[in-house]
Amino acid sequence: MSERELFSFRNPYFSISVGMTLAILVLTVIAGFLVLPYAQTGLKFTDAWDAICSAAGLPRRAALVTPPAPAGRTSDVVLTSSTVSRPSQESIGRGATLAQRCAICHGPTGISRADSPNLAGQYAAVIYKELLDFRSGARTNATMSPFAANLSEQDVADIAAYYAYLPRLPAYHPAPQLPKPHVVIYGAPMRGIAPCGSCHGSLDNKTGSPWLEGQSEAYLKAQLHAFASGERRNDISEQMRNIARALTSQEIDEAAEYYASQPAEVVKSTD
């Protein structure tokens, strides 16, 4: 028998193997796409085609169900790898001029003496997102909201570039360095709490999360309580609200005290 006759129905190997494969395929397809969908008591189909589409995983709109309205607006900021990376000298310079109006609370060198966040050396993506959230109303604050209202997107990017460019300095809240609390390093897996340090520094820093070392203890506590009460809601996936709600007030105190006591110099640098 030549190679050519291999693919011929006269060759029993060909006809049996192809026939059996097709038979198994057809049977499993009938079972998977018709029999089993109808066997599910919870599913209702208009016709057989509907059942087949469902089993094929075709996305369908549930026409009768109206999606729940979101409770208040949340952040609509999009961060891409090019949003705030590699700012020009002009951008940083413009940011420095614009930032003069921030200095009264955040300090002329980006180090606050007023329990406001220290911005010197904060990740640009963080400042960019928060300012846009203040502007859109996703985050509100009696002092910050009016400042952000009239900033253009370029202004926001420039301010972010400027503060990210400033060197990190020791905070105004020096304290003896504390051992790392449980919640910062391990979180509480059984309550669904990820370690603070896995995003905010001490273990790792993730894009869009601020580093917290040397920030004001009062500010950190206030923000955690605001997340827990739902007053602050600019975390799109509710990751901070879910964590803050599950934290005990003792854990909030420990985490805030710990981060406030850390020197900002240990923060991982930007790329």
Add this chain to the structure above:
Amino acid sequence: MLVNRKLILAHFWFAFAVFALALVLGAWQMFIRSPLGDWLSDPELYYRSLTAHGTVMGYVFPTLVAMGFGYAISESALGQPLVGARWAWTGFWLIVVGAITAMIPVALGRASVLYTFYPPLIGSPFYYIGVVLVVVGSWIWVALMSVNLRVWKRAHPGEPVPLAMFANVAGSYLWAWTAVGAALELLLQILPVALGLKSTIDAGLARVLFSWTLHAIVYFWLMPTYIAYYTVVPRAIGGRVYSDSMARISFILFLVVAMPIGIHHTFADPQVGAGFKFVHSTFTALVTLPTLLTVFTICASVEIAARLRGGRGPFGWVTALPWDNPVMLAFAFSFVMLGFGGAGGIINMSYQLDASIHNTQWITGHFHLIFGGAIVIMYFAIAYDLWPHLTGRAFTDLKLIRTQLWLWFVGMIVTTFPWHWVGILGMPRRMAYFDFADPALAPQALSVIFSAIGGLVLLTSGILFIVILARGARAPAADAGAYRFSRAVHQPATVAVALNSHALWVALMIGLTVTNYGYPILALTFDQGTSVPAVYVGAQR
């Protein structure tokens, strides 16, 4: 007839060297995650180690073993020097360069994405480029196996292809096709994001493409082991293969049904329809056929050897087997682990039963038992069997070899049985640490401790293996003769074209891939708005 011994030895030595390094990481992971170790203050270190362990054990080590053994089969089974030896060296060096390129960013913590990539996690592009180089290097081997078979066929028209080479080429075609899924994922989806050309990725599509590779790759790892079952074990213990045709049919079945089944890895994924999950589940069940055929044929072949040695009675012949022969011992251990691992696998592939163990430590236990156990112990056996022919020196200390095999077997059982158990209790996989002080987890602590001890036993065995090979290189010279493969009870004079060539079976494999993967992949590709922002590992802004 082994001409390119250096080439084959280079493959084996590099494979076993990286295997030993990855084994150290694996044992450390078992220890640090158990109640014996203190909690890691930096879980990223765990994932870094896990990525290195998985990448080496999944991509580099078995690929090199399959390649090295494949070259040895091609030369000794076909009785012709390897055609394209220079290309073979190119493939080898591509793998070496690829492995190093991939491991540097992993060591630096820039690619802790685990070996299954997990988009939208994105690591350093060098990691993915390294993996691509490894795959490209192995594709050279696939091409060479095909070319060498063709050259032999031209010189021997109408003659049956030796079983070892037939199976070897089937394995290489399986690998060529199954690697396409991950290659598509890497080249079209991940690398553009890793290089900064895009910032979003369709994680659902990526998972489906990876499942294309992820299951059949296991059968690629398995191929050298199955080839050894059929063509090394009966010869090494003085028996004959019970049926040459049955062996060919087993390898053909692997080629056809190993591929269109990977979606059973995504049973919990919402982006794949339930109908396709059922079809893949059914086809996965079909893979039990070649395995059961093999179990039957090999047991029959071993019985032939036992009866030739004077074994009597329905079961009494088992005692007549040459138990002091390392290949016999390794094969018996391999079958025991294959039995348990296979039974666990049937639970994993079942659409319903999988729900109770999905993403738990059961799964890690399962693939360590099958791959680390049943498969790797036969890699040891292949090395022990082939080494004297490659080095021209005989192993003198068989007792040490038996000790090594015993340690590996016991270590693997002690590691994986408790692993399965805690999985049933619900312990998730891919976790850097567990709070065993918590009342909900405390009852699992003892099992995890056993498992970690098993890991240390495996490490001991692995080190012993390297020591044995290294000592073998300094043993007195001894001529081992030509490297031979088992002969069948009825050695075929002619074989039907279908059982002597791969075209029909490759066509069926590709056809089933189209029917079982075509719609899910196309639907996800053309469905807009399913991409998510990439999460860059180790990136700060």
